[in-house]
Amino acid sequence: MQNHYNYVFDVITNTYNFVTKNSILYRIAFVVDETFSTLSGEEIPNVYQLIVEKANDELEPYDAKVSKTIEDIIEKFFGRIENSLIYICSDDNQKSKQRHDIFDRWYNKSIYKENILKLDNIIHIDIGMPHPQTLYTSMMFHKDNLNSKKLISIYKQIENALNEDK
Amino acid sequence: MKDLKIKKEEVLKSASQMIADKEAVRSYIKGKTSLQELDKKGIKLAKPL
Numbered sequence: 001m002q003n004h005y006n007y008v009f010d011v012i013t014n015t016y017n018f019v020t021k022n023s024i025l026y027r028i029a030f031v032v033d034e035t036f037s038t039l040s041g042e043e044i045p046n047v048y049q050l051i052v053e054k055a056n057d058e059l060e061p062y063d064a065k066v067s068k069t070i071e072d073i074i075e076k077f078f079g080r081i082e083n084s085l086i087y088i089c090s091d092d093n094q095k096s097k098q099r100h101d102i103f104d105r106w107y108n109k110s111i112y113k114e115n116i117l118k119l120d121n122i123i124h125i126d127i128g129m130p131h132p133q134t135l136y137t138s139m140m141f142h143k144d145n146l147n148s149k150k151l152i153s154i155y156k157q158i159e160n161a162l163n164e165d166k
Numbered sequence: 167m168k169d170l171k172i173k174k175e176e177v178l179k180s181a182s183q184m185i186a187d188k189e190a191v192r193s194y195i196k197g198k199t200s201l202q203e204l205d206k207k208g209i210k211l212a213k214p215l
Contacts, residue, residue, distance in 0.1 A: 009213055009215070013195075013201075014201070014211035014212075014213070015195065015211065016215070027195045029191050029194075029195065029211050030211065030212045030213070030214050031187055031188075031191055031209060031210065031211060031212070032209075032210040032211075032212050033184070035180045035183075035184060038180060039172050039176060039177065039180060040172075046214070048212060048214055049184060049187065049188065051188055051191045051192060051195070053191075053192050053195040053196065054195075054196075055195060055196060055197070056196065057196070073215065076215045077214055077215055079215075080214065080215075083214050086184070088184060088185065088188060090185075090188065123177070123178070123181050125178055125181055125182060125185075133185070135181060135185065137181075154172070157171070157172040158172055158177050160172075161172045161173055161174045161176070161177045162174060162177060164174045
């Protein structure tokens with residue numbers, strides 16, 4: 001039996017959608033991200049920021065098929081080895097570390113670990129919110145990605161820049 | 167690849183932009199922001215699968 005929900009790409013919203021057994025609609029967006037191109041001054045294509053969100057604020061009981069569905073989408077995403085993914089754990093409710101730890105545990109247990117590399121950076125930032133934000137960011141890409149050396153180099157540079165004042 | 171020296175302020179500026187983009191898309195998913203507004207901010211949603 002299939003362990004995830006069926007999902008479809010909605011051409012109206014430009015998101016991948018699925019509905020759970022509790023009738024909760026999830027939307028998954030891939031945002032074209034040019035951060036690496038901007039910071040490096042070179043064109044680094046096929047980099048996307050992953051955003052997963054419920055369409056409304058209803059609370060949903062734990063449903064294992066939700067994470068399995070997201071996992072399936074990520075697996076298909078890396079079916080194209082040129083794709084790279086940025087995932088930022090939001091700091092709303094100051095839960096970014098908790099979210100990052102869940103994501104990290106999932107990655108460490110996953111079968112993708114063999115082929116998909118994950119690099120992490122923690123960024124402390126004050127952007128005028130009620131409290132300074134701590135962002136847990138992850139970058140994932142296929143080990144055979146032709147841009148992998150560039151991606152690692154830029155990521156290291158970002159890390160170095162963030163450690164400048166330490 | 168050319169030699170690269172990324173400055174901390176550039177990283178923080180990019181990170182701020184990414185957070186702003188993420189918040190705009192979350193708002194869009196919840197029906198509080200239109201696709202046109204995302205377009206105006208230069209946010210592009212893709213179909214990479």
